[in-house]
Amino acid sequence: MTPNDSSGFTLGALAERLGARLQGDGSRPIDGLATLKDAGPRDIAFLANAAYLKDLADTRAAAVLIQLEHAEACPVARLVLDNPYLAYAQLSQLFDPFLARPTGGIHASAVVAEDVRMGENVEVGPNAVIEAGVVLGDEVVVGPGSVVEVGARIGDGSRLHANVTVCRGAVIGARAILHSGCVIGGDGFGFAHDGSRWHKIAQLGGVVLGDDVEVGSCSSIDRGALDDTVIGNDVKIDSQVQIAHNVRIGDHSALAGCVGIAGSTRVGRHCMLGGGVGLSGHLTICDGVHVTGMSLVTNSIDTPGVYSSGTGAMPNAQWRRNAVRFKQLDDIARRLARLEKHERDA
Amino acid sequence: MTPNDSSGFTLGALAERLGARLQGDGSRPIDGLATLKDAGPRDIAFLANAAYLKDLADTRAAAVLIQLEHAEACPVARLVLDNPYLAYAQLSQLFDPFLARPTGGIHASAVVAEDVRMGENVEVGPNAVIEAGVVLGDEVVVGPGSVVEVGARIGDGSRLHANVTVCRGAVIGARAILHSGCVIGGDGFGFAHDGSRWHKIAQLGGVVLGDDVEVGSCSSIDRGALDDTVIGNDVKIDSQVQIAHNVRIGDHSALAGCVGIAGSTRVGRHCMLGGGVGLSGHLTICDGVHVTGMSLVTNSIDTPGVYSSGTGAMPNAQWRRNAVRFKQLDDIARRLARLEKHERDA
Amino acid sequence: MTPNDSSGFTLGALAERLGARLQGDGSRPIDGLATLKDAGPRDIAFLANAAYLKDLADTRAAAVLIQLEHAEACPVARLVLDNPYLAYAQLSQLFDPFLARPTGGIHASAVVAEDVRMGENVEVGPNAVIEAGVVLGDEVVVGPGSVVEVGARIGDGSRLHANVTVCRGAVIGARAILHSGCVIGGDGFGFAHDGSRWHKIAQLGGVVLGDDVEVGSCSSIDRGALDDTVIGNDVKIDSQVQIAHNVRIGDHSALAGCVGIAGSTRVGRHCMLGGGVGLSGHLTICDGVHVTGMSLVTNSIDTPGVYSSGTGAMPNAQWRRNAVRFKQLDDIARRLARLEKHERDA
Structure with a gap:
């Protein structure tokens, strides 16, 4: 180096x-x-x-x-x-x-709509596409093959690596780093069932990323159903992360790889989610919560601290014996209570 | 709005x-x-x-x-x-x-093979690529940067968002919505081991999506090894989902974000898989099964209903004590049985 | 066929x-x-x-x-x-x-930097981008929409499918197969906290893939922080996999879909990781370890064999009863020990 x-x-x-x-x-x-x-x-x-x-x-x-x-x-x-x-x-x-690297300017092969508004020193790479109504701030870099859809806004100093997609109307703050293959503002997953089949709920909300947000390779942040999905300032998101519609992440939180957050959940400020953590929908996680890797959170958390679930790996033969017992756990507990009662009564 | x-x-x-x-x-x-x-x-x-x-x-x-x-x-x-x-x-x-949005027609920067057959009112976005032998139905929209490989067929009214890949020979029904970054028909994961190294099994099967299928951002549906991978009608698939080769999903089922389904598993109709659910390979899941978030399914299911696994998050100190005991669970069960026997014998 | x-x-x-x-x-x-x-x-x-x-x-x-x-x-x-x-x-x-398929040569719409060095029979697809200083070996195929960034090297006979991203300086061995949407060499997830906010650690290391490596659709392998991320020869990686910075994977190992490996973990040779497996960071996994699907590994493993964690799905009503008891498991174990002591003392 x-x-x-x-x-x-x-x-x-x-x-x-x-x-x-x-x-x-x-x-x-x-x-x-x-x-x-x-x-x-x-x-x-x-x-x-x-x-x-x-x-x-x-x-x-x-x-x-x-x-x-x-x-x-x-x-x-x-x-x-x-x-x-x-x-x-x-x-x-x-x-x-x-x-x-010096800026490369607007590459001849990039397709940039006529009404795009650009700040100074913008770079748009080969075969990138910037659709109508987009606003690119000063020093923005759009990597090769990336697409910025109609009406999206990218703040000063933000960099989109190669093959990034910023969907219609998405708002990205200043100094964002969006890694290759990530998708900001795809539709949230919303359907109503009529008793026999699904009807799509058009995702009319947007997605707003604060300043200094980083999003890893192949991660996706969905747009909101009616309101916006909102990612705070200085939020760091690793690769292969999924953030569903209407989620809100507080400032300075960090999400490790493969995290999945279901719809409408709110994560506080200064939270840290370990790799593979899953949060159910419609939860509220307070500030300062750390969740260790691959834990499942199904209830809201209102006290800062470290939270965990699951069990660590062990040799398969040992695990088989114990996993079978897990299915009997309630029975085990009841039998133990009965013995205790019997002892007390004796 | x-x-x-x-x-x-x-x-x-x-x-x-x-x-x-x-x-x-x-x-x-x-x-x-x-x-x-x-x-x-x-x-x-x-x-x-x-x-x-x-x-x-x-x-x-x-x-x-x-x-x-x-x-x-x-x-x-x-x-x-x-x-x-x-x-x-x-x-x-x-x-x-x-x-x-009115259709934009075929953008000048798109690369469309000569023999592509197109219905009416087709839109192909900037820098999209449509390879030889492809058939695009009426009202199909192919977003910017998307690639439709040789011989693929896209049904009427389907929309590929930006940077989508539809691989060689894939068949997509009518009114599909494929979100940015998804890949339909990449190779399944198949190798034979010769005792020292891997030999690739060419994935000669295809992938077929029914009508009214939606696939989320950055999801992947692999092609089959010999037979096809088949997604039924009105199946809704969220972001970051992985569907392996030769999986079959019945009509009207819905898969939430980060679901992974291993090879050759069959999921019935009207099933719902929660976020992060994993299904092992070669299973059969009957119609009407709901699996809650982050559950692992390792056996076939032949009765409709709601299924779950795992344990919810708790404060780390409490979790540590319990997770250690999980490794002793079989021992606990045996000791309890011994006490019970002793009590009966007394 | x-x-x-x-x-x-x-x-x-x-x-x-x-x-x-x-x-x-x-x-x-x-x-x-x-x-x-x-x-x-x-x-x-x-x-x-x-x-x-x-x-x-x-x-x-x-x-x-x-x-x-x-x-x-x-x-x-x-x-x-x-x-x-x-x-x-x-x-x-x-x-x-x-x-x-016969080679298509360099498509007119591809953007190839002047100083790119190419072997014989190279194919570069429509709207692909090959940046300055790249080296492409003999018989390399770069699919449509793929991007090979500045200084990357691709070995003989390797194939990049559509919309692949190979980031700056990445080194790919011979006969690699990189499926659509995968990203090789995005930044690792590294930040230092100053007590109030995050500071990005520039990821100055590289990523090196050996020969005969396959990487599935939408998978990501991050570059190293200072040293390289290294994937051995004949390593097979499925779709939706995340490999963090400075991970090392030994020759002939296979990783199924949705696996996530945290930073600096070393996986041995001839290992097999089932779908959705998570490995914590800074672990050492010896040769010949198999981990079953969706297991979480939080400790190093120094003995070959099969390892597992988690519990399989069961009907939700049964699961609720047992999952609640999991939170009492340490208490159950203590109460059992007390009864045993009481019995011994009696």
Whole structure:
């Protein structure tokens, strides 16, 4: 990895940028970011987790992002700060060669409707399609093969990777990152039954993403039935996630891969949903709830904290015996109560 | 929301269209559909669920779709009918501005093979690709960036949204709605193992969707190995669903988001699978089975009814204690039986 | 199904190709592959599973791929060999009309950067996009609407179906099959929290797929944070699968639909993950582990074998009673232990 401008950085410049206390030679050139284990003499590394203390003594890094309490143990130069993981995140942006790419403008093969309103420095990739009435803010990038349907609005600095679909009228805030294959604003799943067959409920609501939202590859966020589906600011959504119509997600929440949220459920602020978590419809999940991976939530939650369901994997032979007993569990409980009563009466 | 023709509607015209009994001024203009709570004086609202009775007294709607038993309590005009939710679905179609879009014809940037056969009023969007031998029925719409591969057939009135893929030889019935990012007819997952490595089984079967099928964003329905994968009429499939090769789904069934069905399983008619449900392969599920969200079905089901598995989320500390005990469950059951025997013998 | 060259095959030629012992007339023409039940007089069928012995007596197939032990019972010609299922896989390739398609070259509507390096007989479909610095090996096929981003490399004989995205710098080995809608190399899900909001960690690692890898429709494999995400040789990945950043999958492993693997987990060689299985992050799963469908694995596994979690579906009324008891399970276990102690003390 090389820095995304040609000049590289000095250790001193990085320390200043991060507000870190420099212990070492500030003129040292840095052109990469790596783990303690893999770092070379022009890389900066980080110690964000005590589990990696074992790699510290032997690191060949030029310098290490480190907390004060571990600085003594560091055999090379240090940038001392409170949150090395955050500093790593901040530096990672500098070392992303992709971010430095100059804009390509509007590619000749892109199909852009005449009335599209564009800010400055917009890039529309090859074979992308921008339909009528769309508004693209400043510095928006629409990747190759992506489609922005009629009337959608994309905020300043947002990037749609390749083969993204933003459906009719969807509203995307500033600095969104939409990964390839994701679909924002497909129809919610709504049908009325007449006793013999289904009648589609046209999904007349929209979908609104706040600022600083990221959506992973192949994820889908459906539009609302009458009202909008609303994703708050700074919400981070991983790959293969499904968010149904009229769901609302509060600011700063994070959803890991394969999460599914059924219709009209409201998730609070600063929530974290582990991979594969499922939330039933019409629930209210308060702020600050963490749900561990693959848990099923069927009731509203009004107390912050960590919630779980399910059982971890075990050898199949053991599991078979126990899973059969699960079907007898109520019976087991009743029999136990009877024995207890018998003992009390004895 | 405004009606999808410029003339709007009167309340009387809507009553007639729905076969509803009108109580109120039939000349009243209506140009939107909304919830009881949000409706304004030119909107029609609906009471489909007693849980929303609380919103009835204060509604500002022009009129309400309502059952006879609640009509008295309605402070504004009423369209009285048996199934207000169904009436809402029917009206929603009228108020969908998207459906009123005039056809765009074949866009100049679309790549359409010479021998494609098209019905009347077909629309093919920008940068769509229609390969050789494809047949598109009347009023078919193929969205921007969508690909219809060699020999596929799309029935009258079907709509492919943006970035849809219909694979080689797939057969789609009439009035299908295929949402963005879905893939119909990708290869099934079939391999033979030779003791050291995998050999691909070419997926020579096809995929056939009946009439009135809807498939959600980013869902995938795989083609068969030798025979076809078959989706019945009026089957509704939500987003992020995976249907494996040679699965058969009976008419009028509905599959919520993130459902996965393994190979060769047959699902009956009028079944409903909740979000995240998983069906093992080679099962037969009879008509009229409902499976609740995130349940795992590993055995065939021959009795209609509601089925479930799993356990709901609870606070993590409580869950940890119980999940550990699950691994001891067979042991618990045996110990209980021993105590019972001891008691009987005493 | 017809063979993929116009000349068809004789039974003798197929026997020779498979190294099978022919019992019957080798001049018999064969132009299709079918199940015992559906085969006609010019089809070859196979008996790979004793469950289908019932169909053997009445088969109308020209010949059957069969093990020696069942050959006697076969009423028609036989190709006798040890692994009929493997032979079926091998023949299926011959009968796939799709594989015989002549290459279409570089379609005029494809957008191919000037510096792209291509091997021989490369096909790039309509409206595909190949960005700068890409390397495409011999016989590579890039389907319509697919995007290969800057600097990616695709090995000889690999096929990208329609609407696939291969992200910047991704490395795909030889003979890969990437199905429609899949995304290889989207950003991993990495953020640092500053106490109030998220900061994106640029995903500077890459993604490397070995040779003979297949990836199903709408699946996503994320790029690494600093190091690469690595998929071994001959790994088979079904549809709707999510593989997070820095995961490593060993050679010859197979992942069924809807599997989700969290960041940095390592899966060994010859592992099989059933549909919907979830693996937590930072685990190590040894070689030869099979995990049954929808199991959750939260701990590393160091012993080959079959592992499971969860409980199968049951009627909802029964399930409700048992699921409630699950929340009392630790209490049940404690009460049982108390009774046992009481009995011992008595």
